[in-house]
Amino acid sequence: MAASQKHGVLYQLERLEAHDQRSARQQGGHQGQQGEETKLEAKILKLRKLRDELRTKVKLHEARARIPIANLEPYESLKNSEENLEMKLEKAKAFFQAFHLTGLSGKVTTKGVCICFNTAFEGNILDSYYVDVIIKKPLTIHRHSVPVFIPLEQIAAKYLETNFQHFMYSLSEHLNAYSGRKYQADQLQCGFSAFLARPLQRNPLCTLLSFTYTMDPSEESFPFCARLVYEDLTTTLPTSVTITYQGTAATPASWEDQRAVHETLFYKNALHKVFESFLKVK
Amino acid sequence: MDEIVAEFIRRTILKIPLAEVVKILRIWNFLPESQLKTLNLRQSKESVSQEVVELCKKKHASMKEAAILDIIYHQTCQIKKIWIVYKMTKAPGEEVDLFDMEEFKDSFKKVLQRTLKNVHISFRESEDNAVWIRVAWGTPYMKPNQYKTTYVVYHSQTPFVFICHCRIKKYIPELCQALMTAGSYHEIRQMELRSLYLDSLKAIVFKQYNQDFQTYCTPLEERNLETEIVDPRIIHENMKEKERIQRVTREAFGDYVQPRIEFAQYKLETKFKTDSKNGILAEREEPFRCLVKFSSPHLLEALKSLAPAGIADAPLSPLLTCIPHKAMNYFTIREK
Secondary structure (H helix, E strand, C coil): CCHHHHHCHHHHHHHHHHHHHHHHHHCCCHHHHHHHHHHHHHHHHHHHHHHHHHHHHHHHHHHHHCCCHHHCCCCCCHHHHHHHHHHHHHHHHHHHHHHHHHCEEEEECCCEEEEEEEEEECCEEEEEEEEEEECCCCCEEEEECCCCCCCHHHHHHHHCCCCHHHHHHHHHHHHHHHHHHHHHHHHHHHHCCCCEEEEEEECCCCCEEEEEECCCCCCCCCCEEEEEECCCCCCCCCCEEEEECCCCCCCCHHHHHHHHHHHHHHHHCCHHHHHHHHHHHC | CCHHHHHHHHHHHHHCCHHHHHHHHHHHCCCCHHHHHCCCCCCCHHHHHHHHHHHHHHCCCCHHHHHHHHHHHHHHCCCCCCEEEEEEECCCCCCCCCCCHHHHHHHHHHHHHHHCCCEEEEEEEECCCEEEEEEEECECCECCCCCCEEEEEEECCCCEEEEECCCCCCCHHHHHHHHHHHHCCCEEEEEEEEECCHHHHHHHHCCCCCCCHHHHCCCCCCCCCCCCCCCCCCCCCCHHHHHHHHHHHHHHHCCCCCCCCCEEEEEEEECCCCCCCCCCCCCCCCCEEEEEEEECCCHHHHHHCCCCCCCCCCCCCHHHHCHHHHCCCEEEEECC
16 A cells, blocks of 8 residues: 555645645745736726727717718808708798698608698688598598588598599588688677577578578667578588568568668678678668 | 376376486476476475476476477487487489478478378477487377387488387388488488497497597507506516507507497308318208397497407407498398
8 A cells, every 4th residue: 555655646646736836936926926917907907998998989980970971061151051041941931831821731640641621711710620541542531520511421432532632622622611601600690699680590511591680679670581502512602692571561662772782792791791890880 | 288298298207317307397498497496306206297297287288398398308318219320312413402400390290291190290409400300100090199209310411310219110111201301312221220329329420439639739659558567577478469469459449438339230141161071050052040149238348348358369350340430230241
């Protein structure tokens, strides 16, 4: 056993220990070595950080360099650029005004476009109606807030597929005319009820209005029975006006004259404007 | 006052829930407000109705006024009777409709009374440009039976009529003819749409169930699934599938409250399909007749909640989702 110890495990371990001690003495202190190592590690980290910063700078620089040259006008003076901007702003404003005057605006939806029809009559902003159109073959109306008695289906059947602009125009005409007629009827009913001998009779589209009025509510004058028919759904003025007397007595000549004048007035003017003029006469 | 009228008023008041009696009498506007205020509502329903009858007797109410009371009752309270939708069409070239309410009423009355003797017709206009027509049917030898009445709701300048038939069905052609003549229409057909709820039928037919145009002004935000779970360590299994179901359901049913109908009926006339060649039903040439009926207190909302609840696969069959768009809840499915 003693003989094999020379080349056994213990012998190997002794040899390793002696080797280690020799090499430690050769290279000086452990502490010094460690200090070197930490210094080098710190330097590596610093260099890496610097490298990253430089990389980001290069990338930013490259990105800036890709901006199209058209946007850069380094040779224009400051004054000119202001004028240009003003011109552009004016142009945009005018464009929006024109658009607003048509009363049509639209908004893109996930499946198509939602069109808003703003209606107005004689400068008064009235109701808005929406039509949601899905863009696919064929074009279909998904939903809408158009009143039931407006002939939307007929207009869509005629124009939606073939001429979308005409469809918008035609529907806008119908809606504006309906809003205008409704506005006139409402104004008469609310604003001039003192003139009316019996309540205004109207149908949902306001295409037939019949009412009885007197020029002077206080006196016992001969009343006028008016019947206004609007056969054209795209107009706000009547196509036919008839004024009659419903009683049995004979009407005086002055009444006949007034009747003729009134008939012409109703043909040419908005309903509430006619009654406003009656007020002025008094 | 006629005993028949008295009895009719008494029975009508009995049908009205106690809370609505004064409201309906006020709308009726036949008894003065002072008398309505003195009405004792703390007694039994029978006594209340008896008191009202006494007040009406003093004012000599006639059947005409009693009929108006009946209409108001039907307009205010939810009636458990089915409304059927009819659609009228104009003759080509006659699309301009200059509707005059007085002319319509006169014409309707004349046409119906010309063909049938002893009918009692009453009208009442409502605010939404509609006219309610109540028809009590009689025979040439009997006075009109006020308890067997048909109700018609017509929205002027639209092609739609809503009819609530009574058990007497043989006068339907005459009724339709009167409507067509009075409204200047060329033909009338019954639509495959029926329900107890008149307002829902109107919403479906006039396409008024999807009227939220607020999204026009503000963009529609993506709605996240409700996550009541706050702990981030817990994740939803099948999150993607849940989102897909929500998206598909929203596309089919929209974001709005569905109109209320209580059933959908499918009459199948299709051949029986089976994989095996054996059996009695296999390879049968005649269609296999079958009726499938879905019913619910609120059918469309129930269908909408099927896929999110995991009971059915999304997307649902288009036969179910097309009900409001096609304005039908009675379908016949034949072999293609």
